[in-house]
Amino acid sequence: MFLIIELTGIFFFAVSGSLVAARRGFDVIGSMFLAGVAGLGGGVVRDLILDQTPATFTNPIYFSPAVLGALLVYFFTPAVQKLQRLILLFDAGGLGLFCVTGTMKALTFGMNPITAVLLGVTTAVGGGLLRDVISNVTPELFNPRDIYALPAITGATCTSLLWALGWFTPLSGVIVAVLVFLARLASLKYGWRVPMAAGHWHKEHSNPPNDGPQRHY
Amino acid sequence: MFLIIELTGIFFFAVSGSLVAARRGFDVIGSMFLAGVAGLGGGVVRDLILDQTPATFTNPIYFSPAVLGALLVYFFTPAVQKLQRLILLFDAGGLGLFCVTGTMKALTFGMNPITAVLLGVTTAVGGGLLRDVISNVTPELFNPRDIYALPAITGATCTSLLWALGWFTPLSGVIVAVLVFLARLASLKYGWRVPMAAGHWHKEHSNPPNDGPQRHY
Amino acid sequence: MFLIIELTGIFFFAVSGSLVAARRGFDVIGSMFLAGVAGLGGGVVRDLILDQTPATFTNPIYFSPAVLGALLVYFFTPAVQKLQRLILLFDAGGLGLFCVTGTMKALTFGMNPITAVLLGVTTAVGGGLLRDVISNVTPELFNPRDIYALPAITGATCTSLLWALGWFTPLSGVIVAVLVFLARLASLKYGWRVPMAAGHWHKEHSNPPNDGPQRHY
Numbered sequence A, B, C: 001m002f003l004i005i006e007l008t009g010i011f012f013f014a015v016s017g018s019l020v021a022a023r024r025g026f027d028v029i030g031s032m033f034l035a036g037v038a039g040l041g042g043g044v045v046r047d048l049i050l051d052q053t054p055a056t057f058t059n060p061i062y063f064s065p066a067v068l069g070a071l072l073v074y075f076f077t078p079a080v081q082k083l084q085r086l087i088l089l090f091d092a093g094g095l096g097l098f099c100v101t102g103t104m105k106a107l108t109f110g111m112n113p114i115t116a117v118l119l120g121v122t123t124a125v126g127g128g129l130l131r132d133v134i135s136n137v138t139p140e141l142f143n144p145r146d147i148y149a150l151p152a153i154t155g156a157t158c159t160s161l162l163w164a165l166g167w168f169t170p171l172s173g174v175i176v177a178v179l180v181f182l183a184r185l186a187s188l189k190y191g192w193r194v195p196m197a198a199g200h201w202h203k204e205h206s207n208p209p210n211d212g213p214q215r216h217y
Helices: A002-023 A028-049 A060-075 A080-108 A113-134 A149-164 A170-190 B002-024 B028-049 B060-075 B080-108 B113-134 B149-164 B170-190 C002-023 C028-049 C060-075 C080-108 C113-134 C149-164 C170-190
Strands: none
Touching: A002 A028, A002 A060, A002 A080, A002 A113, A002 A170, A028 A060, A028 A080, A028 A113, A028 B028, A028 C028, A028 C149, A060 C113, A080 A113, A080 A149, A080 A170, A113 A149, A113 B060, A113 B113, A113 C113, A149 A170, A149 B028, B002 B028, B002 B060, B002 B080, B002 B113, B002 B170, B028 B060, B028 B080, B028 B113, B028 C028, B080 B113, B080 B149, B080 B170, B113 B149, B113 C060, B113 C113, B149 B170, B149 C028, C002 C028, C002 C060, C002 C080, C002 C113, C002 C170, C028 C060, C028 C080, C028 C113, C080 C113, C080 C149, C080 C170, C113 C149, C149 C170
């Protein structure tokens, strides 16, 4: 049951990786690679921190969603104008599932509740972050026009609370994941935001300087 | 004592991360995330290499400087024209402290002196490097207009020497950190440099080609 | 024998890192750092996944090729117009050797053959990927105008097969590495490609949108 939920999350992130590869004009091998990094990266980082040989590398089945995602995107490439929306949709699905499974796995390894939340969030945002970093775009995580990490933080906190109360079941876990997914989509649709890092700049000027990425700040 | 020094270093890097977030126009959650990565990234990499569960994830107190840094930057955002200077200032503070604590931690885990220096440098430059990489700017480490890694390498070497001679104390450690900090600031003020990677290009032309980041070289 | 082959691979990637540093206008310390990341990054990631303290950090000899590579590039900087070709040449040499040694090391640690292939490919492409990511260019791995990962995947698979059949020797390993190297060079010379990630876009339009790296997709 846990494996099915985890593979579904990997699949969602993998598809988002292949869609980014399509959008950036990479080839199908790059697509598989980016699907693998997006789908498996968060979990590998989590397992390294937990001082475990990553499950990904002990059981090759974890790689099948990446291959499947790349093939799906290859055979059913969406129209260009739909790409962005689909990337965000699949990314949101992975985010919801991984903030639950990541937190749960940390808890089963005896981490304290706060650490487990932090590790769950790391798992949830890690795959998408690595996907964006290695394909050389500013991570979606930092997009100030919607909220990304906040639903994952909330979902991981709920998972940790449910676990402490003894109410964590596959069903309650999936419910949390679906709520995180919906919150993320709602933030995209309605432009929910949190305040900017630079507090008082809101009033002064709405466009803080955005360095070109190749320049030193 | 060691914890206080380490938390101070984390705080310095965390503030630099939040200032980068402010400069790049990220929101306050992104600011906390970047503060966490900048402050904790170097230590996490060091602990993974030492085959330890990162201290960061076993004791949640390590996350408090990141939250504090993001809040400080939010409530006391400096003027735009002061941002660059403050980023470099806080980064230099973290660099000085981490090249000492990183080397020391590697030595306490029984690493040989040379390895400990390399691991200390990794700790010192790792947080800033990850901060810059995930916010999609060319790392400050590679800025050829001043010296960045060299003070950290020197500080880590001094720490390793002091340790071997039995003269390493919290006081001598802090003195090394302050000297590294001052050397870094002096290099920024006086434009100290080391030779370019491409030795003989100095004479031929002063502007080697700088690829746009999205192009393949 | 194994150490010599591994150090040769590290040297090739280290030179590619220093050449990238030269091309991007970094200084000689940045050149050493990039040489170290390119040469040692793939192996460090492999060892972390194998839950080993990276060999790199237990034996400082692993750092000598990085220093040597940076010095060579400093004293014998090639002409600008030859840089790109040399980067790709040395990168190809490292790719060939590392897909063999990475797979072999995973097999000696008792990994199953499929996992060993995946870990070998991770080792082979990891160094170049980290080199490109931290110097803020789109990784060569994703360049759709030639093939990069495919020769490494093939070489790692051959290594795993030779091992299973009991035919793996230093000689057969070097032969596989040379064939991977030649296949990579041939793909550069003759423009061998694999299909694009976005299957049907070939017919519709040849230039899928390539986001500037600083924009959110």
